[in-house]
Amino acid sequence: MQISDxxxxxxxxxxxxxLRSLLMMGAMSIGVAAVIVLTALGDGARNYVTGEFASxxxxxxxxxxxxxxxxxxxxxxxxxxxxxxxxxxxxxxLLRHSRIRRMAPxxxxxxxxxxxxxxxxxxxxxxxxxxxxxxxxxxxxGKFLPDDDLDRSYPVCVIGTKVxxxxxxxxxxxxxxxxxxxxxxxxxxxxxxxxRSIGVDTEDLVIxxxxxxxxxxxxxxxxxxxxxxxxxxxxxxVSDFIRNTIMERHQGEEDVTVVTQDAVLQTFDKxxxxxxxxxxxxxxxxxAVAGILVMNVMLVAVSQRTSEIGLLKAVGATYQxxxxxxxxxxxxxxxxxxxIGLALGYAGSWGLITFYPDLPAYPPLWxxxxxxxxxxxxxxxxxxxxxxxxxxMDPVLALAGH
Amino acid sequence: MIRLQxxxxxxxxxxxxxxxxxxxxxxxxAGDYLSVMGPSGSGKSTLLNMIGLLDRPDSGHxxxxxxxxxxxxxxxxxRIRRNEIGFVFQSFHLIPRMTAAENVELPLVLEGIEPAERxxxxxxxxxxxxxxxxAHHRPDQLSGGQRQRVAIARATILNPSILLADEPTGNLDQxxxxxxxxxxxxxxxxxxTLIMVTHDAELGRRTRRCVRMIDGRIVKDERNT
Numbered sequence: 001m002q003i004s005d006x007x008x009x010x011x012x013x014x015x016x017x018x019l020r021s022l023l024m025m026g027a028m029s030i031g032v033a034a035v036i037v038l039t040a041l042g043d044g045a046r047n048y049v050t051g052e053f054a055s056x057x058x059x060x061x062x063x064x065x066x067x068x069x070x071x072x073x074x075x076x077x078x079x080x081x082x083x084x085x086x087x088x089x090x091x092x093x094l095l096r097h098s099r100i101r102r103m104a105p106x107x108x109x110x111x112x113x114x115x116x117x118x119x120x121x122x123x124x125x126x127x128x129x130x131x132x133x134x135x136x137x138x139x140x141x142g143k144f145l146p147d148d149d150l151d152r153s154y155p156v157c158v159i160g161t162k163v164x165x166x167x168x169x170x171x172x173x174x175x176x177x178x179x180x181x182x183x184x185x186x187x188x189x190x191x192x193x194x195x196r197s198i199g200v201d202t203e204d205l206v207i208x209x210x211x212x213x214x215x216x217x218x219x220x221x222x223x224x225x226x227x228x229x230x231x232x233x234x235x236x237x238v239s240d241f242i243r244n245t246i247m248e249r250h251q252g253e254e255d256v257t258v259v260t261q262d263a264v265l266q267t268f269d270k271x272x273x274x275x276x277x278x279x280x281x282x283x284x285x286x287x288a289v290a291g292i293l294v295m296n297v298m299l300v301a302v303s304q305r306t307s308e309i310g311l312l313k314a315v316g317a318t319y320q321x322x323x324x325x326x327x328x329x330x331x332x333x334x335x336x337x338x339x340i341g342l343a344l345g346y347a348g349s350w351g352l353i354t355f356y357p358d359l360p361a362y363p364p365l366w367x368x369x370x371x372x373x374x375x376x377x378x379x380x381x382x383x384x385x386x387x388x389x390x391x392x393m394d395p396v397l398a399l400a401g402h
Numbered sequence: 403m404i405r406l407q408x409x410x411x412x413x414x415x416x417x418x419x420x421x422x423x424x425x426x427x428x429x430x431x432a433g434d435y436l437s438v439m440g441p442s443g444s445g446k447s448t449l450l451n452m453i454g455l456l457d458r459p460d461s462g463h464x465x466x467x468x469x470x471x472x473x474x475x476x477x478x479x480x481r482i483r484r485n486e487i488g489f490v491f492q493s494f495h496l497i498p499r500m501t502a503a504e505n506v507e508l509p510l511v512l513e514g515i516e517p518a519e520r521x522x523x524x525x526x527x528x529x530x531x532x533x534x535x536x537a538h539h540r541p542d543q544l545s546g547g548q549r550q551r552v553a554i555a556r557a558t559i560l561n562p563s564i565l566l567a568d569e570p571t572g573n574l575d576q577x578x579x580x581x582x583x584x585x586x587x588x589x590x591x592x593x594x595t596l597i598m599v600t601h602d603a604e605l606g607r608r609t610r611r612c613v614r615m616i617d618g619r620i621v622k623d624e625r626n627t
Binding site: 001002005009010013015016232306307310311312313314315316317318320321395396399 | 437440456457476477480481482483484485489491496497498499500504508509511513514556557580
């Protein structure tokens with residue numbers, strides 16, 4: 001028997017029982033579509049988060065107060081007990097190293113902003129002129145913080161676009177005086193909109209010199225120090241230098257955590273990859289269920305077509321031939337189901353991307369291959385039992401319809 | 403050509419053993435025309451299935467063309483069925499979703515013959531049974547007599563030497579039945595060994611040889627004159 005004839009025969013059987021075939025393809029396609037959409041979602045989330053971290057800046061090293069053994073994402077989240085404050089002098093000391101290109105100390109807080117009678121609470125970030133370059137931000141209007149000694153407390157501020165919009169409306173903001181907490185400050189610049197970047201909404205932000213922030217919040221301790229190494233290769237050396245320098249300054253106690261961007265990226269990448277695999281695995285269960293459905297449907301098909309099987313044997317079909325005819329039928333059903341599922345999955349991912357443009361929910365190639373592979377695999381695997389049942393039938397009984 | 407010797411076949415029905423074939427001895431010459439008659443349950447169909455290699459004896463010997471077929475495995479038996487034996491059933495056994503031509507083509511497909519050659523051979527046998535204009539009709543678009551002619555075309559497409567017919571006219575009206583008998587008998591005249599199971603005494607008288615069975619035994623084996 002030629003392969004094309006086997007396919008033709010199996011295809012005629014698939015078409016001969018339309019409802020049954022459609023139901024089965026439906027089940028298979030939902031399984032495949034689930035695998036594709038869920039992995040697209042997981043992979044999209046991974047790309048989104050790692051992209052966010054990449055947008056932090058390049059060759060970035062983050063210094064935070066408090067000792068934490070776990071390198072990576074957990075650190076960034078937890079602010080464990082701070083034994084010793086991270087000070088501006090600590091930050092300045094880091095600039096000695098030649099492989100450090102830029103450094104920006106960070107203080108954070110929230111306070112009331114008043115401009116021309118309009119008032120609102122704003123997140124305040126105290127930093128230095130270097131922050132703009134370190135974070136790869138850009139200005140929409142005016143200038144960023146002045147490039148001067150860190151301990152000079154100029155009464156100036158840079159505001160985000162949303163703050164500007166809410167407090168000044170259509171009026172020019174540059175050069176205007178605002179009241180930030182109990183201090184008067186002049187607006188010298190407006191940040192260009194960069195969207196969200198790891199918890200910091202640049203549109204909704206007021207940036208002031210770090211010394212001004214220390215006075216405003218009456219607190220000498222820094223929240224973070226951002227350090228930019230000159231190159232990727234310098235990162236380990238610079239990290240060691242930072243640890244040692246601050247240890248020296250803190251009476252030999254290593255009480256800061258140095259997190260590299262790479263470590264954070266890798267951790268997130270790992271976590272989200274695991275997540276993607278998990279949801280893909282869960283979706284694959286639906287494929288296994290579809291496989292069992294294939295078996296059921298094929299068993300029904302075999303018993304419905306008992307006399308056909310008897311006839312095939314009477315006209316000289318061998319065990320192998322009958323086996324293959326039914327296996328190919330199961331495979332065809334699975335294949336078409338998988339194809340429909342692929343289309344559905346792509347449609348679903350496309351829908352996700354359309355409604356959430358930030359989330360790059362493109363189904364990864366491996367998921368598509370795995371989805372179709374598993375669909376075909378389960379279809380054929382679960383098709384074996386019914387096909388063997390058909391091939392083993394006693395021709396006399398089968399012809400009689402038993 | 404066909405030689406059965408001491409063939410036994412026992413079926414278990416509930417807790418009873420039914421001797422469907424009870425020490426059957428039978429010799430059939432090539433080109434013969436033979437009817438098997440007897441009441442229901444007398445073992446006629448079992449005998450036919452045995453000759454057609456669809457069933458195996460519990461004991462006894464069966465030589466087909468001097469080959470002891472009891473020794474052969476199922477695949478070899480399937481190939482002999484395909485090439486040497488044609489079946490015609492009372493209920494036609496056409497595959498409903500396939501056209502007449504596709505049904506007729508089936509043995510050629512199983513044999514792995516090229517599509518171009520298949521087409522020619524199908525056209526030829528369909529013409530021989532007078533159904534050239536019905537080649538692309540499905541069985542449900544054909545009358546009973548036409549369906550049986552499709553079945554005969556299928557049974558003969560690989561030029562078997564033996565044609566086994568199990569009540570071939572049982573589901574047909576008188577006129578169609580006559581037509582079918584004429585087709586079968588003309589095949590026999592061309593040299594095909596024709597063995598037919600029937601209830602119909604009149605059909606039994608048409609054959610050259612008539613075997614009567616009761617309770618799995620051959621009780622009468624005579625030549626019609």
